[in-house]
Amino acid sequence: MFRRIQRLVLLAFLPSLAHAQAANRVECGMREMSWARQRTRGPSHARQYRQSRDPRLVRGNDVCIQCHSQGRAVTNPILGRYYDWPVGNSAGQRPADYWQPEELKHGTTDFYQFADLTAHKNRMQGNDFVQSNMYHRQICCFDCHDVHSNENESNLRERGNALCLGCHTRRNAAGLKGTVSEHTHHGESRPGSQGTACHMPLIEQTIRGSYVAAHTFRFISPVETEQSGIPNPCTSCHAGKTNAWAIEALRRWEGASPWRVSN
Ligand code: HEC
Ligand code: HEC
Ligand code: HEC
Numbered sequence: 149m150f151r152r153i154q155r156l157v158l159l160a161f162l163p164s165l166a167h168a169q170a171a172n173r174v175e176c177g178m179r180e181m182s183w184a185r186q187r188t189r190g191p192s193h194a195r196q197y198r199q200s201r202d203p204r205l206v207r208g209n210d211v212c213i214q215c216h217s218q219g220r221a222v223t224n225p226i227l228g229r230y231y232d233w234p235v236g237n238s239a240g241q242r243p244a245d246y247w248q249p250e251e252l253k254h255g256t257t258d259f260y261q262f263a264d265l266t267a268h269k270n271r272m273q274g275n276d277f278v279q280s281n282m283y284h285r286q287i288c289c290f291d292c293h294d295v296h297s298n299e300n301e302s303n304l305r306e307r308g309n310a311l312c313l314g315c316h317t318r319r320n321a322a323g324l325k326g327t328v329s330e331h332t333h334h335g336e337s338r339p340g341s342q343g344t345a346c347h348m349p350l351i352e353q354t355i356r357g358s359y360v361a362a363h364t365f366r367f368i369s370p371v372e373t374e375q376s377g378i379p380n381p382c383t384s385c386h387a388g389k390t391n392a393w394a395i396e397a398l399r400r401w402e403g404a405s406p407w408r409v410s411n
């Protein structure tokens with residue numbers, strides 16, 4: 149108990165020590181991750197599908213989610229202060245024992261969320277990512293990010309579409325069945341053909357003018373913009389065009405179900 153209080157005090161009042169603590173936790177997490185990476189080095193189909201539900205992958209994702217999500221410590225206040233991170237949690241433990249994620253409500257747009265539950269505020273990649281099928285298929289933050297840092301932006305393992313296409317082969321249920329251009333309806337290598345352009349729009353912000361990418365990976369249709377105001381990737385990039393223009397364009401796209409993309 150004393151150790152726990154001592155740790156809380158350190159975390160709360162001595163920022164440099166808190167940093168060291170955080171570094172330790174991440175280092176522990178790395179051990180879990182290096183295990184997960186070993187599994188991702190297998191044949192490509194093994195990399196795309198992790199059929200067995202392995203709690204270590206959930207815990208591995210939790211290492212990132214504990215900081216990159218919105219929530220509150222379950223025992224708030226702690227020594228008179230309120231915390232919005234899982235104080236006391238360490239890599240390998242269940243953050244849920246220390247932390248209550250933000251309650252998201254369908255149909256509400258506020259500081260934290262858009263009406264479809266995509267995050268509105270930054271640093272909520274975890275709240276977003278758990279909604280994706282990729283999370284359910286046990287893909288991890290560190291399948292895309294090399295957290296030991298590298299020369300790519302956002303410490304990504306690959307640049308541009310190479311990141312997505314490493315897994316989104318024909319064998320992946322959500323893989324491209326034709327060329328990138330056939331999927332995106334924009335010219336090969338053009339800005340509108342980037343996987344991130346449509347699946348990770350820069351719509352989350354805390355500071356005015358500074359946006360981070362959505363991590364639900366959902367395509368947000370311009371119809372949803374009409375209904376709830378959530379920005380869609382088409383008219384965010386095509387500034388000056390209307391939602392009606394984008395909806396009409398989507399309805400003409402061969403190979404995409406109009407009921408799915410424009411309704
Ligand atoms: C102890 C808390 C903590 C943990 C654990 C943590 N992060 Fe972070 N991360 C941060 C902070 C703080 C920043 C800086 C945020 C900023 O600059 O606004 C950051 C920044 C980042 C960035 C942006 C880097 C850039 O160059 O723009 C990425 C990507 C990232 N983290 C991914 C991850 C992943 C993946 C994991 C899990 C393997 C993880 N983080 C674990 C706290 C953490
Ligand atoms: C490490 C492998 C991997 C990488 C890298 C990857 N994906 Fe996926 N993705 C998957 C798997 C597995 C699925 C689930 C397929 C299924 O339904 O069985 C999936 C599903 C999806 C889906 C379906 C909807 C949903 O809820 O997730 C979208 C959209 C998607 N990925 C977009 C992307 C984009 C964009 C990138 C690049 C930024 C990317 N993926 C990178 C493995 C990956
Ligand atoms: C399927 C690949 C993929 C997965 C899984 C993924 N990310 Fe990302 N992430 C990206 C890409 C791509 C970007 C860069 C987007 C851009 O620059 O437009 C990014 C950007 C970021 C950033 C920088 C902020 C920004 O938007 O520029 C942070 C922080 C981050 N991711 C954290 C996480 C965390 C934490 C997880 C797990 C909960 C995670 N990511 C899972 C692909 C992924």
Ligand code: HEC
Nearest residue numbers: 334335338339340345346381382383385386394395397398
């Ligand atoms: C990241 C930016 C970006 C995004 C996101 C994007 N586009 Fe584009 N789009 C472009 C650019 C740039 C062009 C010009 C031609 C080119 O570069 O291929 C273009 C061309 C087009 C054209 C043909 C030319 C015209 O203006 O009539 C249509 C139609 C179109 N986009 C529709 C869409 C729709 C619908 C979406 C959403 C699903 C979308 N775009 C998303 C950048 C984007």
